[in-house]
Amino acid sequence: MFKVLLVDDMEISRRQVKRLNLWDGETNFYxxxxxxxxxxxxxxLRQEEFDLLITDIKMPKIDGIELMKETAENSLCPCVVLLSDYEDFSYARLGIQYGAFDYLGKPPEYNSMxxxxxxxxxxxxKKKREEELVRSLSEKLEEKIEDTFPTAELEQLIEAIKTKQQDIVPDINRLCRAIGALFGDDPIRTATALKRSMSELVSQLKLHYGWMVNFIDSTRYKNIDFLDDEGSGTAQETFADAISELYGSIRRFEYGNTEDQLENRICRxxxxxxxxxxxxxxISRVLFxxxxxxxxxxxQKTGELLIDYITRVKMARAARLLSQSTRKTYEIALQLGYRDTExxxxxxxxxxxxxxSEYRNSAIES
Structure with a gap:
């Protein structure tokens, strides 16, 4: 069960939330x-751990926005939802900029809540799974490379991972793709192959993982000549396993939380x-x-309605399918999510x- 802290200066508002009958078995929240x-x-919050904070925006002493900022800065609660009488978009935007999961109007409706x-x-x-994976990664790295790195550098590596838990999103699929792309189906058997693969790993890490750049420049695996030493096969395999796991288990944030980056996330x-x-x-569900x-x-960012952009992209895709395939119009419509061909x-x-049909004929003629 997930623990909820409900915050509102008006008792009647708190009652309205509690009367939704969502807290006694209907959901996993109470x-x-x-x-x-x-x-x-x-x-x-400083005395007890909660999973969800539901708070009004306009309150005396400390309002909902300030409460959320304080909560985020001190990691007091992993998820915050805002309640507000205000229809003004600026309140929702400000709240989400500070990390709110979502917001609801007051009084919230049953289905919306x-x-x-x-x-x-x-x-x-998902957040708990990610944190468990990061902890597991830290433990595996500590076990696998404690004899490969000097103590100080090992501690730096482990600490870098542990302190970045909020910025790391492990992705098992990315792990599989990365290992497959770098090492192929066959295991690394020679020092030469290992050295070549390690060079690529270092390059990719420096290219993609901003927070790791300084670390990469300061650790021994920047200089990997020691991998050519005879008799170092066990160390080579251990080192390669650890770094490839690190590489594959860290999914970079290609887009952050700013509004410009949100636009890119939507388009992509x-x-x-x-x-x-x-x-x-x-889309809102996927992006939370x-x-x-x-x-x-x-x-605001594009000057175009999102629904118009979706339609424009689908029509461009339809044009490509019409010109490059012999599929019927209704088949293309269904493929693109349109059940009504007309x-x-x-x-x-x-x-x-x-x-x-006119577009296809024109494409054939040209």
């Missing part, structure tokens, strides 16, 4: 404590999933962000100026 303002909430709690649960479970997700039934609601927020950020054809003509 309200373990309540607070009337931000200061009282901070006092509780239920949907949010399901997403919070997924987020918390649409491009990579163009054949799926894309929707703003679905409020649908209104991502829609507004995208519009609707798909109207959209295509609106964006391309011609019907799908």
């Amino acid at each position: 309200i373990a404590a309540e607070a009337q303002n931000g200061q009282e909430a901070l006092n509780i 239920l949907d949010l709690l399901k997403r919070v649960e997924q987020h918390l479970l 997700y649409v491009l990579e999933n163009v054949d799926a039934e894309l929707s703003i609601e679905g 962000m409020n649908r209104k927020y991502i829609s507004e950020v995208f519009r 609707y798909f054809s109207r959209l295509f003509k609106k964006h391309m100026g011609v019907t799908p």
